[in-house]
Amino acid sequence: METAITKLLGIKYPIIQGGMAWVATYELASAVSEAGGLGIIGAGGAPASWVEDQIHKMKERTDKPFGVNLMLMNPEADQIAEVIAKEGVKVVTTGAGNPEKYVPMWKEAGVKIIPVVASVGLARRMEKCGADAVIAEGTESGGHIGETTTMALVPQVVDAVDVPVIAAGGIADGRGMAAAFMLGAKAVQMGTVFVASKESIVHKNYKARLVKAKDIDTKVTGRSTGHPVRTIRNQQTIKYLKLEAEGASLEELEKLTLGGLRKAVIEGDIKTGSVMAGQIAGLVKDVKSCKEIIESINDQAEQLLGGCQYE
Numbered sequence: 001m002e003t004a005i006t007k008l009l010g011i012k013y014p015i016i017q018g019g020m021a022w023v024a025t026y027e028l029a030s031a032v033s034e035a036g037g038l039g040i041i042g043a044g045g046a047p048a049s050w051v052e053d054q055i056h057k058m059k060e061r062t063d064k065p066f067g068v069n070l071m072l073m074n075p076e077a078d079q080i081a082e083v084i085a086k087e088g089v090k091v092v093t094t095g096a097g098n099p100e101k102y103v104p105m106w107k108e109a110g111v112k113i114i115p116v117v118a119s120v121g122l123a124r125r126m127e128k129c130g131a132d133a134v135i136a137e138g139t140e141s142g143g144h145i146g147e148t149t150t151m152a153l154v155p156q157v158v159d160a161v162d163v164p165v166i167a168a169g170g171i172a173d174g175r176g177m178a179a180a181f182m183l184g185a186k187a188v189q190m191g192t193v194f195v196a197s198k199e200s201i202v203h204k205n206y207k208a209r210l211v212k213a214k215d216i217d218t219k220v221t222g223r224s225t226g227h228p229v230r231t232i233r234n235q236q237t238i239k240y241l242k243l244e245a246e247g248a249s250l251e252e253l254e255k256l257t258l259g260g261l262r263k264a265v266i267e268g269d270i271k272t273g274s275v276m277a278g279q280i281a282g283l284v285k286d287v288k289s290c291k292e293i294i295e296s297i298n299d300q301a302e303q304l305l306g307g308c309q310y311e
């Protein structure tokens, strides 16, 4: 399927893999890029030296386009932004903030800039400062989230900007992809379904929990702190939500989640770790290769879209 995004990025399918902290390593990203989507290395909270090493490993595995996601709360964000420019990475996506200060450097280096936005206001601002596209991410997503749903956010962002819009949040099959295209999106970004892929390095307990997940299994913690995060409900989220309702301090709450994602992804501790996942986890029924995921979703979307105009 050819769209403004496949042309912009030089990829076969309009499917982008989310830049998930701890999960989006070169193993996953190279499998997605090799399968014809856009694989993304997620910097998360990692140091710049780790990101540089991941980019080198990615280049050894694939000569297809790939991107790096810069999570803007990373204490080494400035250094990672420089690594991205220096390494000639083709595409950068950003999350959890406003990347405006890095735009001139990335433009100079010829990097395509695609910020994640959770509001029309930020989408407009990103277009004005030179973004090549935006990812409109709804609150159905896993991890750090905004407030508006994908269904409501995507068409409003599409109407507000002229750059192509990529839809994210709550998409894990061809029906979701077709629906996103009907809302005016030119590509989709998916996270949860790729966490549960064969090539993701995530612990088997985490993948099994996603496969077992039902529609109502995610919870949002941290609304009171201004950093809402969606995860699969477990012992830890129940404790967090109780403390949050009792008005616990930021320090007390942060202590509870510190290192939680690593614990879940690497150690497989799904009881007290942070099992980030989107609301669509209930639709993930088995562990498939990235190639199978991408091809089946694209085929189903193409069938549903039939003769519709989506380019």
Ligand code: TUI
Residues within 6 Å of the ligand: 021, 044, 045, 071, 094, 095, 096, 097, 098, 116, 117, 118, 122, 137, 142, 143, 144, 145, 146, 227, 229, 261
């Ligand atoms: O960034 C994400 N998702 C993430 S980042 C992450 S790492 C983390 N780990 C533990 C606690 C907190 C974070 C896990 N998941 N998605 C992209 C995204 N960006 N969603 C929402 C936003 C966003 C929200 C507000 C972007 C910009 C914004 O406002 C920027 C501004 O300054 O106006």
